[in-house]
Amino acid sequence: DQLISQIAAGEVIERPSAVVKELLENALDAGATQITVRLEQGGVKRIAITDNGRGIPPEQMPLALARHATSKIASLTDLENVGTLGFRGEALASIASVAQLTLTTRTADAAHAWEITGSQEGNVVPASGSPGTTIDVQDLYFNTPARRKFLKSEQTEYGHCAEVVRRIALARPDVTFSLTHNGKTVDHWNIGEFAKRSAHILGDEFANARLPVDESAGPLRIHGFIGLPTASKARADGQYFYVNGRFVRDKLLVHAVRAAYQDVLHGDRYPSYALALDLDPALVDVNVHPSKIEVRFRDSRSVHQFVFHAVSRALAATSA
Ligand code: ADP
Ligand code: MG
DSSP, X not given: OHHHHHHHHHHHOOSHHHHHHHHHHHHHHTTOSEEEEEEEGGGTXXXXXXXXXXXXXXXXXXXXXXXXXXXXXXXXXXXXXXXSSOOSSOHXXXXXXXXXXXXXXXXXXXXXXXXXXXXXXOOOEEEOOOSEEEEEEESTTTTOHHHHTTOOOHHHHHHHHHHHHHHHHHHOTTSEEEEXXXXXXXXXXXXXXXXXXXHHHHOHHHHHSEEEEEEEETTEEEEEEEEOGGGOOSOTTOEEEEETTEEEOOHHHHHHHHHHHHHHHOOOSOOOEEEEEEOOGGGEEEOOXXXXXXXXXXXXXXXXXXXXXXXXXXXXXXXX
Protein backbone atom coordinates (compact mmCIF):
# COMPACT_ATOMS: atom_id res chain seq x y z
CA ASP A 1 0.00 0.00 0.00
CA GLN A 2 2.88 2.31 0.88
CA LEU A 3 4.47 1.40 -2.44
CA ILE A 4 1.29 2.16 -4.37
CA SER A 5 1.16 5.47 -2.53
CA GLN A 6 4.67 6.29 -3.61
CA ILE A 7 4.10 5.34 -7.22
CA ALA A 8 0.95 7.43 -7.37
CA ALA A 9 2.75 10.27 -5.61
CA GLY A 10 5.59 10.10 -8.11
CA GLU A 11 3.16 10.98 -10.85
CA VAL A 12 1.70 13.89 -8.97
CA ILE A 13 4.79 15.09 -7.15
CA GLU A 14 7.15 15.29 -10.09
CA ARG A 15 9.51 17.73 -8.46
CA PRO A 16 9.65 20.29 -5.63
CA SER A 17 7.60 22.84 -7.56
CA ALA A 18 4.65 20.42 -7.61
CA VAL A 19 4.70 20.43 -3.80
CA VAL A 20 4.80 24.22 -3.78
CA LYS A 21 1.79 24.37 -6.10
CA GLU A 22 -0.33 21.98 -4.03
CA LEU A 23 0.51 23.68 -0.74
CA LEU A 24 -0.18 27.15 -2.13
CA GLU A 25 -3.54 26.04 -3.51
CA ASN A 26 -4.47 24.60 -0.13
CA ALA A 27 -3.48 27.83 1.62
CA LEU A 28 -5.64 29.83 -0.78
CA ASP A 29 -8.53 27.39 -0.35
CA ALA A 30 -8.22 28.05 3.39
CA GLY A 31 -8.81 31.76 2.79
CA ALA A 32 -5.27 32.91 3.58
CA THR A 33 -4.40 36.57 2.96
CA GLN A 34 -0.75 36.13 3.83
CA ILE A 35 1.46 33.30 2.64
CA THR A 36 5.15 32.72 3.23
CA VAL A 37 7.11 30.22 1.17
CA ARG A 38 10.47 29.14 2.56
CA LEU A 39 12.68 26.96 0.40
CA GLU A 40 16.01 25.35 1.05
CA GLN A 41 18.22 23.87 -1.63
CA GLY A 42 15.76 24.39 -4.43
CA GLY A 43 12.97 22.90 -2.30
CA VAL A 44 14.60 19.46 -2.16
CA LYS A 45 15.88 19.97 1.36
CA ARG A 46 12.85 21.90 2.57
CA ILE A 47 9.61 23.52 1.50
CA ALA A 48 7.81 25.25 4.36
CA ILE A 49 4.65 27.18 3.62
CA THR A 50 2.93 29.23 6.30
CA ASP A 51 -0.49 30.80 5.87
CA ASN A 52 -2.92 32.76 8.01
CA GLY A 53 -5.94 30.82 6.77
CA ARG A 54 -8.64 29.13 8.77
CA GLY A 55 -6.51 26.23 10.02
CA ILE A 56 -7.57 22.64 10.65
CA PRO A 57 -9.29 21.45 13.85
CA PRO A 58 -7.15 18.81 15.63
CA GLU A 59 -9.67 16.00 15.12
CA GLN A 60 -9.49 16.53 11.35
CA MET A 61 -5.71 16.61 11.08
CA PRO A 62 -5.14 12.86 10.53
CA LEU A 63 -7.88 12.94 7.90
CA ALA A 64 -6.17 15.80 6.06
CA LEU A 65 -3.17 13.52 5.53
CA ALA A 66 -5.19 10.47 4.50
CA ARG A 67 -5.54 9.49 0.87
CA HIS A 68 -8.85 10.27 -0.84
CA ALA A 69 -10.37 11.25 2.48
CA THR A 70 -11.16 14.80 1.54
CA SER A 71 -12.13 14.69 -2.08
CA LYS A 72 -14.70 17.34 -2.71
CA ILE A 73 -15.93 15.81 -5.94
CA ALA A 74 -19.29 14.20 -5.38
CA SER A 75 -20.49 13.94 -8.96
CA LEU A 76 -19.58 14.60 -12.54
CA THR A 77 -21.47 17.86 -12.42
CA ASP A 78 -19.23 18.97 -9.58
CA LEU A 79 -16.26 18.25 -11.77
CA GLU A 80 -17.46 20.81 -14.28
CA ASN A 81 -18.03 23.45 -11.64
CA VAL A 82 -14.95 23.05 -9.53
CA GLY A 83 -14.80 26.29 -7.65
CA THR A 84 -11.99 25.75 -5.20
CA LEU A 85 -8.57 24.77 -6.42
CA GLY A 86 -8.26 21.55 -4.44
CA PHE A 87 -10.52 18.73 -5.45
CA ARG A 88 -8.60 15.48 -5.46
CA GLY A 89 -8.07 15.11 -1.77
CA GLU A 90 -4.71 13.43 -1.99
CA ALA A 91 -1.98 16.01 -2.32
CA LEU A 92 -0.94 15.95 1.31
CA ALA A 93 -1.06 12.14 1.41
CA SER A 94 1.11 11.96 -1.70
CA ILE A 95 3.63 14.43 -0.35
CA ALA A 96 3.74 12.67 3.00
CA SER A 97 4.57 9.39 1.27
CA VAL A 98 7.73 10.76 -0.37
CA ALA A 99 8.98 13.29 2.18
CA GLN A 100 9.03 14.14 5.89
CA LEU A 101 5.89 16.17 6.38
CA THR A 102 4.94 18.11 9.49
CA LEU A 103 1.59 19.86 9.70
CA THR A 104 1.22 22.56 12.33
CA THR A 105 -2.12 24.29 12.43
CA ARG A 106 -4.38 26.38 14.61
CA THR A 107 -7.95 27.52 14.10
CA ALA A 108 -8.94 31.05 15.07
CA ASP A 109 -10.74 30.02 18.26
CA ALA A 110 -8.16 27.49 19.50
CA ALA A 111 -5.99 28.20 22.53
CA HIS A 112 -2.89 26.87 20.82
CA ALA A 113 -1.72 25.06 17.70
CA TRP A 114 -1.49 21.31 17.09
CA GLU A 115 1.07 19.34 15.19
CA ILE A 116 1.19 16.02 13.39
CA THR A 117 4.15 14.39 11.69
CA GLY A 118 4.26 11.62 9.13
CA SER A 119 1.74 10.13 6.78
CA GLN A 120 -0.97 8.21 8.61
CA GLU A 121 -0.53 7.15 12.22
CA GLY A 122 1.17 10.20 13.66
CA ASN A 123 -0.09 11.54 16.97
CA VAL A 124 -1.58 14.99 17.16
CA VAL A 125 0.37 16.90 19.80
CA PRO A 126 0.10 20.46 21.14
CA ALA A 127 2.42 22.98 19.52
CA SER A 128 3.02 26.69 19.37
CA GLY A 129 2.00 28.82 16.45
CA SER A 130 -0.38 31.59 15.40
CA PRO A 131 -3.74 30.93 13.76
CA GLY A 132 -3.22 29.43 10.33
CA THR A 133 -1.23 26.54 8.99
CA THR A 134 2.39 25.63 8.36
CA ILE A 135 3.23 22.63 6.26
CA ASP A 136 6.87 21.77 6.45
CA VAL A 137 8.12 19.29 3.86
CA GLN A 138 11.67 18.07 4.26
CA ASP A 139 13.97 15.76 2.33
CA LEU A 140 11.82 15.17 -0.71
CA TYR A 141 12.24 11.65 -2.14
CA PHE A 142 14.38 10.60 0.85
CA ASN A 143 12.80 7.13 0.52
CA THR A 144 12.72 6.99 -3.28
CA PRO A 145 16.34 7.52 -4.38
CA ALA A 146 15.52 6.60 -7.99
CA ARG A 147 13.10 9.49 -8.09
CA ARG A 148 15.59 11.81 -6.51
CA LYS A 149 18.07 11.10 -9.31
CA PHE A 150 15.75 12.76 -11.80
CA LEU A 151 15.98 16.09 -10.03
CA LYS A 152 17.96 18.81 -11.73
CA SER A 153 20.37 21.26 -10.12
CA GLU A 154 19.34 23.24 -7.07
CA GLN A 155 19.12 26.37 -9.19
CA THR A 156 16.84 24.70 -11.75
CA GLU A 157 14.52 23.26 -9.13
CA TYR A 158 14.47 26.60 -7.36
CA GLY A 159 13.59 28.29 -10.66
CA HIS A 160 10.58 26.01 -11.14
CA CYS A 161 9.41 26.66 -7.58
CA ALA A 162 9.76 30.43 -7.96
CA GLU A 163 7.82 30.32 -11.22
CA VAL A 164 4.95 28.46 -9.52
CA VAL A 165 4.90 31.13 -6.80
CA ARG A 166 4.85 33.91 -9.43
CA ARG A 167 2.01 32.27 -11.37
CA ILE A 168 -0.14 31.99 -8.29
CA ALA A 169 0.84 35.37 -6.85
CA LEU A 170 -0.12 37.06 -10.10
CA ALA A 171 -3.56 35.45 -9.96
CA ARG A 172 -4.07 36.59 -6.37
CA PRO A 173 -3.03 40.21 -5.81
CA ASP A 174 -5.44 40.20 -2.87
CA VAL A 175 -2.95 38.03 -0.97
CA THR A 176 0.50 38.98 0.33
CA PHE A 177 3.21 36.52 -0.68
CA SER A 178 6.80 36.25 0.34
CA LEU A 179 9.43 33.85 -0.87
CA THR A 180 12.75 33.00 0.71
CA HIS A 181 15.46 30.71 -0.56
CA ASN A 182 18.23 29.44 1.69
CA GLY A 183 17.31 32.02 4.31
CA LYS A 184 17.35 34.98 1.95
CA THR A 185 14.16 36.86 1.04
CA VAL A 186 13.86 36.73 -2.73
CA ASP A 187 10.43 38.25 -3.29
CA HIS A 188 7.79 40.01 -1.27
CA TRP A 189 4.55 41.16 -2.81
CA ASN A 190 2.10 43.07 -0.68
CA ILE A 191 -1.64 42.94 -1.17
CA GLY A 192 -2.51 45.38 -3.91
CA GLU A 193 -4.05 45.89 -7.31
CA PHE A 194 -3.55 43.48 -10.20
CA ALA A 195 -1.87 46.33 -12.09
CA LYS A 196 0.76 46.67 -9.41
CA ARG A 197 1.23 42.94 -8.88
CA SER A 198 1.73 42.33 -12.59
CA ALA A 199 4.23 45.19 -12.84
CA HIS A 200 6.11 43.76 -9.88
CA ILE A 201 6.19 40.24 -11.25
CA LEU A 202 6.87 41.02 -14.91
CA GLY A 203 9.46 43.67 -14.13
CA ASP A 204 10.14 47.35 -14.80
CA GLU A 205 10.51 47.09 -18.53
CA PHE A 206 7.06 45.61 -18.80
CA ALA A 207 5.60 48.02 -16.27
CA ASN A 208 6.88 51.04 -18.19
CA ALA A 209 5.55 49.95 -21.55
CA ARG A 210 2.36 48.01 -21.37
CA LEU A 211 -1.15 48.29 -22.66
CA PRO A 212 -4.33 47.58 -20.77
CA VAL A 213 -6.79 45.05 -22.15
CA ASP A 214 -10.34 44.95 -20.90
CA GLU A 215 -13.13 43.66 -23.09
CA SER A 216 -16.29 41.68 -22.75
CA ALA A 217 -18.48 39.90 -25.27
CA GLY A 218 -21.35 37.71 -24.22
CA PRO A 219 -20.09 35.18 -21.69
CA LEU A 220 -16.43 36.14 -22.25
CA ARG A 221 -14.34 38.73 -20.50
CA ILE A 222 -10.64 39.36 -20.86
CA HIS A 223 -8.60 41.81 -18.86
CA GLY A 224 -5.00 42.44 -17.98
CA PHE A 225 -1.92 43.91 -19.63
CA ILE A 226 0.14 43.17 -22.70
CA GLY A 227 3.73 44.23 -23.21
CA LEU A 228 4.68 46.73 -25.86
CA PRO A 229 7.25 45.55 -28.37
CA THR A 230 10.05 47.34 -26.51
CA ALA A 231 9.13 45.29 -23.51
CA SER A 232 8.73 42.15 -25.55
CA LYS A 233 12.16 40.73 -25.91
CA ALA A 234 12.61 37.05 -26.52
CA ARG A 235 11.60 36.22 -22.99
CA ALA A 236 9.73 32.97 -23.03
CA ASP A 237 8.82 33.18 -19.36
CA GLY A 238 6.88 36.43 -19.41
CA GLN A 239 3.59 34.95 -20.53
CA TYR A 240 0.88 34.60 -17.93
CA PHE A 241 -2.57 33.56 -19.03
CA TYR A 242 -5.34 32.69 -16.61
CA VAL A 243 -8.66 31.05 -17.30
CA ASN A 244 -11.17 31.52 -14.50
CA GLY A 245 -8.32 32.35 -12.16
CA ARG A 246 -6.22 29.33 -13.02
CA PHE A 247 -2.85 29.61 -14.76
CA VAL A 248 -2.88 27.81 -18.10
CA ARG A 249 -0.45 27.28 -20.92
CA ASP A 250 -2.79 26.63 -23.76
CA LYS A 251 -1.87 26.44 -27.44
CA LEU A 252 -5.05 28.10 -28.65
CA LEU A 253 -4.66 31.10 -26.33
CA VAL A 254 -0.94 31.49 -26.95
CA HIS A 255 -1.63 31.37 -30.65
CA ALA A 256 -4.39 33.98 -30.46
CA VAL A 257 -2.12 36.43 -28.66
CA ARG A 258 0.87 35.87 -30.95
CA ALA A 259 -1.29 36.11 -34.04
CA ALA A 260 -2.54 39.51 -32.89
CA TYR A 261 1.03 40.76 -32.39
CA GLN A 262 1.99 39.50 -35.83
CA ASP A 263 -1.08 40.95 -37.42
CA VAL A 264 -0.78 44.42 -35.91
CA LEU A 265 2.96 44.82 -35.43
CA HIS A 266 4.36 42.32 -37.93
CA GLY A 267 6.93 41.29 -35.35
CA ASP A 268 7.84 37.80 -34.35
CA ARG A 269 9.04 38.49 -30.84
CA TYR A 270 7.65 36.83 -27.76
CA PRO A 271 5.30 39.29 -26.17
CA SER A 272 5.10 39.47 -22.39
CA TYR A 273 1.59 39.53 -21.00
CA ALA A 274 -0.59 39.02 -17.98
CA LEU A 275 -4.09 38.24 -19.19
CA ALA A 276 -7.11 36.79 -17.48
CA LEU A 277 -9.99 35.25 -19.38
CA ASP A 278 -13.18 34.69 -17.44
CA LEU A 279 -16.14 32.73 -18.70
CA ASP A 280 -18.96 30.49 -17.55
CA PRO A 281 -17.25 27.34 -16.13
CA ALA A 282 -19.69 25.25 -18.17
CA LEU A 283 -18.04 26.54 -21.35
CA VAL A 284 -14.60 25.20 -20.52
CA ASP A 285 -13.10 21.88 -19.40
CA VAL A 286 -10.10 22.17 -17.16
CA ASN A 287 -8.00 19.07 -17.56
CA VAL A 288 -8.18 17.32 -14.22
CA HIS A 289 -4.75 15.72 -14.38
CA PRO A 290 -2.92 17.48 -11.55
CA SER A 291 0.14 18.49 -13.52
CA LYS A 292 -1.68 19.58 -16.68
CA ILE A 293 -2.41 23.19 -17.30
CA GLU A 294 -4.42 22.85 -20.48
CA VAL A 295 -8.04 23.67 -21.05
CA ARG A 296 -10.63 22.76 -23.64
CA PHE A 297 -13.21 25.29 -24.68
CA ARG A 298 -16.67 24.32 -25.84
CA ASP A 299 -16.41 26.89 -28.60
CA SER A 300 -12.71 27.28 -29.21
CA ARG A 301 -13.18 29.28 -32.38
CA SER A 302 -15.05 32.11 -30.73
CA VAL A 303 -12.62 32.16 -27.80
CA HIS A 304 -9.71 32.43 -30.23
CA GLN A 305 -11.41 35.25 -32.12
CA PHE A 306 -12.32 37.08 -28.95
CA VAL A 307 -8.76 36.98 -27.57
CA PHE A 308 -7.24 37.81 -30.95
CA HIS A 309 -9.45 40.87 -31.40
CA ALA A 310 -9.06 42.12 -27.84
CA VAL A 311 -5.26 41.99 -28.09
CA SER A 312 -5.29 43.41 -31.64
CA ARG A 313 -7.38 46.39 -30.59
CA ALA A 314 -5.14 47.10 -27.59
CA LEU A 315 -2.07 47.03 -29.86
CA ALA A 316 -3.71 49.05 -32.64
CA ALA A 317 -4.47 51.84 -30.17
CA THR A 318 -0.73 52.63 -29.98
CA SER A 319 0.39 51.97 -33.53
CA ALA A 320 -2.35 54.15 -35.01
P1 ADP B 1 -7.62 18.68 -1.24
O1 ADP B 1 -7.01 20.05 -1.23
O2 ADP B 1 -7.75 18.15 -2.61
O3 ADP B 1 -8.85 18.54 -0.40
P2 ADP B 1 -5.18 17.99 0.08
O4 ADP B 1 -4.50 16.70 0.32
O5 ADP B 1 -4.43 19.02 -0.70
O6 ADP B 1 -6.57 17.68 -0.59
O7 ADP B 1 -5.61 18.61 1.47
C1 ADP B 1 -6.39 17.84 2.34
C2 ADP B 1 -7.24 18.69 3.25
O8 ADP B 1 -6.45 19.27 4.27
C3 ADP B 1 -7.93 19.86 2.58
O9 ADP B 1 -9.16 19.48 2.02
C4 ADP B 1 -8.13 20.82 3.73
O10 ADP B 1 -9.29 20.48 4.45
C5 ADP B 1 -6.95 20.54 4.61
N1 ADP B 1 -5.86 21.50 4.38
C6 ADP B 1 -4.73 21.30 3.67
N2 ADP B 1 -3.94 22.39 3.69
C7 ADP B 1 -4.57 23.31 4.43
C8 ADP B 1 -4.28 24.65 4.83
N3 ADP B 1 -3.14 25.26 4.45
N4 ADP B 1 -5.17 25.29 5.61
C9 ADP B 1 -6.31 24.68 6.02
N5 ADP B 1 -6.65 23.42 5.67
C10 ADP B 1 -5.81 22.74 4.89
MG1 MG C 1 -5.19 20.45 -2.12
